Amino acid sequence: MNVVLVEHADGAATDLSLQALALAADLGGEIHAVVIGPGGAAAAANVPAAVVHVAEHDALGAFAPDAWAAILCSTAERIGATAVVAPGSGRATDAMARAAVRLGEPLAANCVSITPGDPLVLTRVRWGGSLLEEARLHAGRALLTVAPHAVAAIEAGSPGSVQSFTPDLADVDLVVSVRDRVAPPAGGVSLADAKVVVTGGRGVGSAEGFVVVEELADLLGGAVGCSRAVTMSGWRPHTDQVGQTGNKIAPEIYIACGVSGATQHIAGAKGAKRILAVNTDPEAPIMSVADYAVIGDLHEVLPAVSAELRRRRG
Numbered sequence: 001m002n003v004v005l006v007e008h009a010d011g012a013a014t015d016l017s018l019q020a021l022a023l024a025a026d027l028g029g030e031i032h033a034v035v036i037g038p039g040g041a042a043a044a045a046n047v048p049a050a051v052v053h054v055a056e057h058d059a060l061g062a063f064a065p066d067a068w069a070a071i072l073c074s075t076a077e078r079i080g081a082t083a084v085v086a087p088g089s090g091r092a093t094d095a096m097a098r099a100a101v102r103l104g105e106p107l108a109a110n111c112v113s114i115t116p117g118d119p120l121v122l123t124r125v126r127w128g129g130s131l132l133e134e135a136r137l138h139a140g141r142a143l144l145t146v147a148p149h150a151v152a153a154i155e156a157g158s159p160g161s162v163q164s165f166t167p168d169l170a171d172v173d174l175v176v177s178v179r180d181r182v183a184p185p186a187g188g189v190s191l192a193d194a195k196v197v198v199t200g201g202r203g204v205g206s207a208e209g210f211v212v213v214e215e216l217a218d219l220l221g222g223a224v225g226c227s228r229a230v231t232m233s234g235w236r237p238h239t240d241q242v243g244q245t246g247n248k249i250a251p252e253i254y255i256a257c258g259v260s261g262a263t264q265h266i267a268g269a270k271g272a273k274r275i276l277a278v279n280t281d282p283e284a285p286i287m288s289v290a291d292y293a294v295i296g297d298l299h300e301v302l303p304a305v306s307a308e309l310r311r312r313r314g
Ligand SMILES: Cc1cc2nc3c(=O)[nH]c(=O)nc-3n(C[C@H](O)[C@H](O)[C@H](O)COP(=O)(O)OP(=O)(O)OC[C@H]3O[C@@H](n4cnc5c(N)ncnc54)[C@H](O)[C@@H]3O)c2cc1C
Pocket: 200, 201, 202, 203, 204, 226, 227, 228, 229, 230, 241, 242, 243, 244, 245, 246, 257, 258, 259, 260, 261, 262, 263, 264, 265, 268, 278, 279, 280, 281, 284, 296, 297, 298, 299
């Protein structure tokens, strides 16, 4: 028997969690799921697992990674799970690292395939996505996270049963928790959900230069992203950053403007179905991953595309 951490938002399991459930199926055996906190019971109704365990506790309104770790460890222990699988989100990875410390077991992060057996044979994404590693996991209880957007998500569906429980949480489990949230500007499309992402890199030249990137994103109903060179320059907030140390996104099309295409950047855009590069340099590394390219100055190309879109829409 194995257990999967299922994160939820707006009453439904997240896509990354459905990807984790899909990969966990390769372990064989019955799959249980754990959902945590307010809204968990509603989300559980569409989690396709044999049993969904819903952790309910007054203190779970805000994300607390040690509390999540405690819940994962106690649930795994209670049901005798041989593996604990989690989505590759920041929160789940944080909680799983803490669970690994509690259990004294290794954590295998960013898995993309599993061959059951003893030891488990895993394929993991390493080095910002530039390398696939085959690893053998020797552990009493396997702790795995699933690389974002590398595995097709399982369809949402009805669970066999849903069981609510109140986890036993100590004060120390709640010392680290989210105390405040800064909401993005209202009305925008989030990078995580956007079907179109228009990203600007150092080639944009300045914070003010992003006007042309924002305009195109707006016309396409998309979100604005940026590279780390941009966040390091203070032109955009880190919440806009795409890459190994930023957001991992999966839009239908990724329009990368003035971005060289460093492996650490592309690590965040690997889930994109198509990449369009706009760059003055035909030899830029991004050309090796781009499906389409426009060789030119983004400050000429983007306004021209935006003007044409506006003209066609009358
Ligand atoms: C541990 C680690 C983690 C990292 N994590 C990330 C991460 O999460 N995300 C990330 O992005 N980077 C990350 N980096 C940094 C990464 O290695 C690169 O330095 C960074 O992505 C470069 O950003 P850039 O492409 O915007 O800038 P540059 O590499 O300077 O590229 C600028 C590009 O713009 C083009 N250009 C210039 N002017 C124009 C113009 N007018 N029109 C069109 N094109 C133009 C140039 O030809 C060039 O290709 C990380 C690095 C490390 C070591």
